[in-house]
Amino acid sequence: QGPLVESGGGLVQAGGSLRLSCAFSGTSDPYGLGWFRQGPGKEREFVGGMIWSDGATYYADSVYGRSTISRDDAKSTMFLLVDNLKPEDTALYYCAARHTIGALRFLSQYDTWGPGTQVTVSS
Numbered sequence: 435q436g437p438l439v440e441s442g443g444g445l446v447q448a449g450g451s452l453r454l455s456c457a458f459s460g461t462s463d464p465y466g467l468g469w470f471r472q473g474p475g476k477e478r479e480f481v482g483g484m485i486w487s488d489g490a491t492y493y494a495d496s497v498y499g500r501s502t503i504s505r506d507d508a509k510s511t512m513f514l515l516v517d518n519l520k521p522e523d524t525a526l527y528y529c530a531a532r533h534t535i536g537a538l539r540f541l542s543q544y545d546t547w548g549p550g551t552q553v554t555v556s557s
Contacts, residue, residue, distance in 0.1 A: 436548065440529045443551030446519055452553060454514040456529030463487075464531040464546075466538045469503070469514045471525035471553075478528070483538035484512055492538050497523075519555045526550040 442454040456467060468483035482493040484503050491503045502515045516523065530544035 438548035440551040473525040480539040
């Protein structure tokens with residue numbers, strides 16, 4: 435098991451909700467944790483993230499207003515709740531950690547990645 439493990443993906447109907455989890459272990463507290471996704475034939479994109487020290491959260495426009503990022507410190511786990519899911523949300527969702535200061539949306543600045551969890555939204 436790697437330092438980051440995602441869970442909670444699955445098949446859901448449009449309009450439904452899913453809560454994804456990202457558990458990290460064996461690594462120092464990150465500067466930030468991010469959620470990214472990669473849909474079929476698409477590039478990997480930023481979904482949202484959290485600065486671990488103060489809990490500040492950031493969201494991409496694609497999920498803004500229907501997503502919530504939260505955490506459980508005791509379990510070193512971050513969550514992504516997405517409501518009102520749409521077929522275009524179908525993707526492999528990744529959790530990633532970065533240990534350098536900077537904007538969370540830049541994929542290239544993350545040093546640790548989980549294997550991903552699949553989310554499929556049916557219409």
